[in-house]
Amino acid sequence: MSFSYRYPRPALTVDCVVFGVHEGRLLVLLIRRGQAPFRGDWAIPGGFVDVQESIDDAARRELQEETGLTNVYLEQLYTFGAVNRDPRERVVSVAYYALVRRVEHQEVAASDAAQAEWFPVDELPSLAFDHEEILQTALARLRAKVRYQPIGFELLPTKFTLTQLQQLYETILGHEIDKRNFRKKILATRLLKPLEEFASGRHRSARLYRFDRSQYQKLVKQGVNFEI
Amino acid sequence: MSFSYRYPRPALTVDCVVFGVHEGRLLVLLIRRGQAPFRGDWAIPGGFVDVQESIDDAARRELQEETGLTNVYLEQLYTFGAVNRDPRERVVSVAYYALVRRVEHQEVAASDAAQAEWFPVDELPSLAFDHEEILQTALARLRAKVRYQPIGFELLPTKFTLTQLQQLYETILGHEIDKRNFRKKILATRLLKPLEEFASGRHRSARLYRFDRSQYQKLVKQGVNFEI
DNA sequence: ACAAAAGTGTTCCCAATACACCCATGG
């Protein structure tokens, strides 16, 4: 069976830059390509958009199929439409980025044939197609967005300590932050709900917090903004 | 002649929200549709992406063909890919927005058959497809972006007075701004080059300025930011 | 007891805001 059109059409794909954090490093999930072109190279997970699914759905489906990840924060990034970005034929790709918690656990194991692996963003292998550009675009977006919108929480477990949160921000923004100022500022947003639980590490135990989503919605409606 | 593919493909279009300013109002350029569906309704200019042109090129071409506009500030906005956004068949649209100077002059006259007309953003007719959503997305982007990036200049003549600039910001942001504070802040950025020319209006003549693009590039490289 | 991380307040400075009057020009 085949489908014919009066004019040639670009193929349409979605690609998804998946971010995670582990031991204070920002990671990206990549897939090793099994076929040409760029066979053996690493690439961002993605695939074709079915004609009967929305592009958001396509992004979620591909993510699930290629990495096993579900229920992640997912946001459209940018659409890449240079004529020769795929050497085989014209392919336009709508790029997304995803934020996932608990990189350590192997949701990635759920992936089928394809190999998937986490790479630190500052030690990337060479990537297929224009995926390097897509990845850098995603990174820039993440760095910019984390400053004024509380999306960082999507990269942490639901219960976390303030130190974890601070390290996350330091990791993403790439510079150190003063502990006292950070705590003052983050608590002043009233977006964190202190719990009566404590994380016991190797030393003094730290209070756990969770992100208060309903409070966030409330403040968004009031037009409050959250510069970090 | 026809083109056939193993799997059905969504059609790919570009749509372009064109903003302009006139007499202190923010306007959008719309096209009246000549055919069904939504015949007679107003719509954002746009059309199909050719297989041998980039999506950016497609946006510029469609803008030129439908409105006669060239050499405008153009930026990709978002890609709209809901399954039923076009009642005829699956169409994914990459939306752009454009900022144009001198709304008063009839570049629009260059358009061929189609009627094009400027509408104030707060007095829009009902729009075809999901164009209302696209337009509101563009508006939100413009309002957000104008605060931290000097794109407002793209809506003014190359030489302008500070009052013109202030009114533009007031128009876009939707609130009044203190004249003295605005001038202090805008001049402190050093992004405006004072000219030795003056605009003679009905009263005391006002100094003209132009946006110093090279200075802007320089400051961007230094990572300076420009909150207004 | 000590090493390591948790937790906490104050001072300083700059940038944002609020605010009112004189000046130049055209009619």
Added chain:
DNA sequence: CCATGGGTGTATTGGGAACACTTTTGT
């Protein structure tokens, strides 16, 4: 001469940044 918009300075305030020590816990 007067109406209209052009142009300017200062005082106040609030938020961001800098900065160091005590507390708790595990080993």
